[in-house]
Structure formats: structure tokens, C-alpha cells
Amino acid sequence: QQPVQSPQAVILREGEDAVINCSSSKALYSVHWYRQKHGEAPVFLMILLKGGEQKGHEKISASFNEKKQQSSLYLTASQLSYSGTYFCGTDPMDTGRRALTFGSGTRLQVQP
Amino acid sequence: GAGVSQSPSNKVTEKGKDVELRCDPISGHTALYWYRQRLGQGLEFLIYFQGNSAPDKSGLPSDRFSAERTGESVSTLTIQRTQQEDSAVYLCASSLAGQGIYNSPLHFGNGTRLTVT
Numbered sequence: 001q002q003p004v005q006s007p008q009a010v011i012l013r014e015g016e017d018a019v020i021n022c023s024s025s026k027a028l029y030s031v032h033w034y035r036q037k038h039g040e041a042p043v044f045l046m047i048l049l050k051g052g053e054q055k056g057h058e059k060i061s062a063s064f065n066e067k068k069q070q071s072s073l074y075l076t077a078s079q080l081s082y083s084g085t086y087f088c089g090t091d092p093m094d095t096g097r098r099a100l101t102f103g104s105g106t107r108l109q110v111q112p
Numbered sequence: 113g114a115g116v117s118q119s120p121s122n123k124v125t126e127k128g129k130d131v132e133l134r135c136d137p138i139s140g141h142t143a144l145y146w147y148r149q150r151l152g153q154g155l156e157f158l159i160y161f162q163g164n165s166a167p168d169k170s171g172l173p174s175d176r177f178s179a180e181r182t183g184e185s186v187s188t189l190t191i192q193r194t195q196q197e198d199s200a201v202y203l204c205a206s207s208l209a210g211q212g213i214y215n216s217p218l219h220f221g222n223g224t225r226l227t228v229t
Binding site for chain 1: 116143145147154155156157160162168215216217218219220221222223
């Protein structure tokens with residue numbers, strides 16, 4: 001089942017902060033975050049694992065609430081380069097599928 | 113090193129024709145995934161290969177879609193008797209995943225943009 005992302009879109013000025021949320025109805029092994037710029041491939045940002053471990057870029061922070069099956073991506077002091085569509089991908093525990101299920105994305109636009 | 117390579121980058125075909133899309137994963141990556149992305153939409157899982165295990169075909173939308181992978185190398189996604197609703201960007205990704213993808217990032221190719229006229 002597809003995770004739910006919110007908001008669907010957000011517009012920021014440079015330097016402002018944003019939070020993108022991802023919610024699943026299933027218990028998860030992990031949550032992945034990717035950013036896709038227009039016409040380009042999605043690029044890996046971060047993995048949050050059950051148990052608290054994180055793997056990703058130093059300038060990006062995120063949280064994973066295992067009990068609520070929710071993850072949030074925190075974008076602070078946004079830059080123009082942060083613009084793009086952010087996707088969360090989830091790895092549910094109760095399915096045999098060993099591939100990520102992605103949300104519908106959050107479109108982020110950072111303006112000067 | 114080289115990333116995930118997909119070809120062709122663009123494909124225009126007539127309704128009813130068959131198409132083959134190719135993916136060359138990063139060397140050493142045992143896991144390979146195909147996703148479909150319709151215009152302005154999210155990533156829709158199609159199929160997953162892991163080493164020599166049976167592929168997970170649970171995302172294929174119809175029997176017109178099939179995919180093959182030779183060992184841990186190139187994969188081909190075939191769409192038979194294409195329909196207009198097949199128009200989308202087809203993305204391939206690979207990862208180092210062993211038992212699962214829980215701790216391995218996906219590396220995506222630039223995709224093949226398929227247009228069915």
C-alpha cells in the first residue's frame with residue numbers, strides 16, 4: 001500500500017525551513033527519501049532504519065517514528081538547489097515484496 | 113564509476129507495436145528494479161530481480177509486460193502490443209541489496225521516455 005505524503009506542494013523563499021511528512025499504514029523496516037529534479041532521475045537522500053540508524057547526507061535531517069510508521073524530512077535554511085519533488089519509499093514488514101513502495105511525492109519550490 | 117545506464121532515452125512507437133527497454137546496472141549490484149512514472153505522478157513498482165532468485169513480478173500491470181535479467185547484468189523490459197496508457201518514463205534502479213533493500217540506496221538511471229501514438 002502506497003505511503004501518504006504531505007504536503008503535496010510547498011513554496012519557500014530562500015532561507016526558510018520546510019518539513020515533508022510520510023505516513024504508512026504498515027509497520028516498516030525502513031523509510032527512504034529521494035529527490036527528483038525536473039527531467040532527471042531520482043537521487044538518494046537518506047535511509048532511516050527500524051532501530052534508529054540513519055544513512056544519508058550530512059546536511060539533511062529526518063526522523064522515523066516506528067510506532068506511528070511515520071517519517072519526516074527536515075529541510076532547513078533552504079537553497080534554490082533544494083527545489084524538486086521529494087519522494088519517500090517504504091519497505092513494509094508484512095509483505096513478501098522486497099522493493100520500495102513510493103509515495104506520490106511533494107513538490108518543493110524554493111524562490112529567491 | 114559508471115551509473116545505471118538505460119537505452120533508448122526516448123522511444124516513440126505506434127499503438128500495437130512491441131518495445132524493448134534496456135537497463136545496464138552498476139557493476140556488482142545484485143538487485144535491479146523497474147519502475148514506471150507517468151507524467152507528474154509518483155514511482156510505480158513493476159518488477160524486482162535479486163541475484164539468481166525468482167523475480168518479484170507482482171507490480172506488472174498486465175501480461176503484456178515482461179522482463180528478463182541475465183545473472184546480475186543487463187535487464188530488458190518488454191511491452192507487447194503497446195497501448196496509449198503505457199506512455200510514461202520507465203526507470204531502472206540497482207542496489208547492493210542482499211536479503212532486502214532496507215539499508216541499501218537505490219541508484220536510478222535517467223529512464224526511457226516511452227510515447228505511444
